[in-house]
Amino acid sequence: MTEEKARGPSAATVGPDEGAREEGAQPRGKWADNKEFLLSTTGGIIGFGNLWLFPYLCFRHGGVVFLIPYFVLFLFFGAPLLFLEIALGQYTSEGAVTAWRKICPMFEGVGMASQVATFYLSTFFIIILAWNIFYMINSFKSPLPWSTCDNWWNTELCHSRVNMLDNSHLFSSNTNWSFLNNITLPEDFESVQYFNVTDLSQPDSSSEEEFWRHRLLRVSDKLLGEVHWDLALCLLLAWVMCYFCVWKGIKSIGKVVYFTATFPYLLLLILFFRGVTLPGAQQGLYYYLYPNFSRLADSSAWEDAGMCVMYSCATCHGVLTTLGSYNKYNRNCYRDCMVLCCVTCATSIFAGFIVFSVLGFISHTQNVPLEEIVNAGPTLIFISFPLALSMLPGSTFWTVLFFLTVLLLGVDTHFMLVESLATSITDMFPRHLRRPGAREILVLVIAVVCFLLGLTFITEGGIIAFHLVDQYGTSEIIFLFISCLETIIIGWVYGADRFYDNIEDMIGYPPNPVIKYCWMFITPLLSVILLLCRLANRYSLSVYGYNLEPMGATIGAIILVIPLMCIPLFILVALWRNPQNMISSSSDLRQLRPHKPLLTLCKCVILKAQGQPFRTAAERHEKIMMEEPSGV
Incomplete structure (x- = not known):
């Protein structure tokens, strides 16, 4: 048997940056330059979580002390997985x-499971962008519609905290309002509390909460109900933006990210300087950064x-994996991963200063303990x-600026999810989908398809469906199971060496050889421990007072099992x-030391x-010819 036959039919003819192609399939593209990959990946990993999750967890688990478990797990859990997936895509030049x-x-099903979960994400994640667009449109109104109780959606329990702060003298206990209705006040009038902070923190008490629940969500007791068409138009606009960012693949994505991945940092910088100069900002930053070392002994902080x-x-x-697959073969993905790790950590910490300076301002102006207003997720x-x-x-300027920042943080994360789906499907059927116009x-x-399914989430009972998909379809259980298998496959089946x-x-x-031992032992062990912790936690099946048991648990279990069954x-x-x-x-994969x-x-x-x-000398020469210039 000749050496060429032993290598397989395509090894001698396919370059490292092309990969094996089916007959009739067009070649895969590559990033136009080094910056496009870094910006695209930055846009893909920097999102809502940096803004609403990390700062909250810092506050909940001991301030800056939380950085200790965060960095430890980042070093031994997150970074090895990030490097593995990018290197895997670059090496194989294939989708997920x-x-x-x-x-x-x-184990092809590992990639399929990740794409089913990504399909879930693509369907429901964009709903948050639709909500954001709805808020941004309403931000141009004066006064801001969530700052008053004079709107058709407000109830009798509504209290406008902005008006109370602007006219605090009118809400003192000894203020006489009898002239409004020409009535006689009771003798115990002075004991009446007009500005009860505890009551205002309850549902339907504040104008902001009522705008969220009665104007945006319009929650009812129906399982689904009618579609809210104003939100449907916002959802359609979000999908139109996403489509024209992704439709040409990396040709369009590589250009769009120059704006979507960089401009949010300018907006965050503006919000940072405005936030830290607000009254009470110092109090908020104190809560964010105050170290409480006793929290390190709490297992929930590590989880x-x-x-x-x-x-x-x-x-x-x-x-x-998808974004890495468009890299040139000899790109220094190891250096890129270190840069990306630094960027995501720095962004999370920086976002915390913005969030807690604003929360400190709220606490100061309302004289409310900061613990009562610190929230994660959409509530924030x-x-x-x-x-x-x-x-x-x-207020109009700052509100529009804020929601524009949130939109840009979310939109590039979302179109990277769609790109992952499109690339994976294309690579599975290259002969049919790499033709002009097919993509x-x-x-x-x-x-x-995702738009039509997404209409479910903007019905009268849509928040229930949204909660189920959020809890089960994008559950940490799925991703932890995948992370465990990925490291085991690379470390023990394919071979870490x-x-x-x-x-x-x-x-x-x-x-660094430490990464090898992370793939083999540390990362899968941490995945299993975190997975067991998640399995021990019972999901919340109550949304705005509606108990989803037992049907919700059944539907959620089906949603959870579908990707894992792949x-x-x-x-x-x-x-x-x-x-x-x-x-x-595959025999198409290049091997440096095959023996x-x-x-x-x-x-x-x-x-x-x-x-x-x-490899033959011709194949070695081929790699040298394909090498790109060094530098970022």
Whole structure:
């Protein structure tokens, strides 16, 4: 047998930046320059979590002390996964599904599971953008509609905190209001509390809460009910923006991210300087940064740090593998990952200063303990911040600026999810979907399907469906299970030593050996521990007073199981296709040292080599010719 036959039919003819192609398929594109990949990945991993999750967890778990479990888990859990997924995409030049098929056909379902979860995310994540667009449109009204109780959606229990602060002398206990109705006041009038902070914190008490619940969500006791068409138009606008960012693939994404990934930092900087100059900002920053070392002994701090790291790195969604697959073969992805880790950590910490300076301002102006107004999630963005911004001079400007920032933080995260789906499907059927015009149609189909499904979330009972998908469809259980399998497959099935050699072949030197042991032991162990902690927690099945048991638990369990079922299903498919070759990697993959054992531990051979021959001199020359200039 000749050397060329032993390598397989395509190894000698396919360059490292092209990858194997089916007959009739067009070649895959590559990023136009180094900056496009970094900006795209930054936009993909920087999102709402940096703004509403990390600052809240810092406050909840001991201030700056929370950085200790956060950085520990970032170093041994988040960063190894981030590097693994980007390097995997760059090495295979394949999307999230076919990359795993090439590495180990038996575990193609791992990639499929991530894409089903990404489909869930693509359908419901954009609803938050639609809400944001709705708020931003209403921000141009004067007065801001959530700052008063004079609107058709307000109830008799409504209290406008902005008006009370502007006219605090009218709400003192000894103020005589009898002239309004020409009535005689009771003798105990002076004991009446007109500004009860505790009551205002309850549902339907504040104008901001009523705008959120009665104007935006319009919650009713119906399971679904009618579609709110004003929100549907906002959802349509969000999908139109997303479509025209993604429709040309990396050609359009690479240009759009120059704006969507950088401009939010300018807006955040403006909000930072405005926030820290507000009255009471110092009090908020004190709560954010005050160290409470006793919290380190609380297991929930470490558990929440792991969840926060996973969201901060956007791992196990297939997005990182997809974006890495468009890199040139010899790009220094190791250096890129270190840059991305620094950026996401710095952004989260910086966002915390903005959030808590504003919350401190609310606490100061309302004389309310800060603990009562600190929230994570949509409540922070759509209730707390609108309240604070409506108190400022020039409130319209600051409100529009804030919601524009949130929109840009979210939109590039979302169109990276759609890009992951489009790339994965295209790579599964390259002969049909790499033709001119096919990608545009594919992205349009994805957008239309997700838009129609998304209408479910903007009905009268849509928040219930939204809660179920949020709790189950994007559950940490799915992503932790995937993270555990990814590291086990690379470390123990494909071979950590072989993957290290692949990375050395790409970047020119081997990465830090600690990462190898993270893939083999530390990261999967942490994934299992975090997974068990999540399984022990019972999900909340109550939304605005509606108990979703038992039907909600049943529907949620089905949503949760669907992506996980892809893993055993594709094991059976691999068994049916080729039972003798279920764990053998594709012959298309380049190997630096094919006769070297795939995995060694303490000088003991754990996995033997597959016996592939060394590369020819022609193939070595081909790599040199494909190399790109150094530098970022």
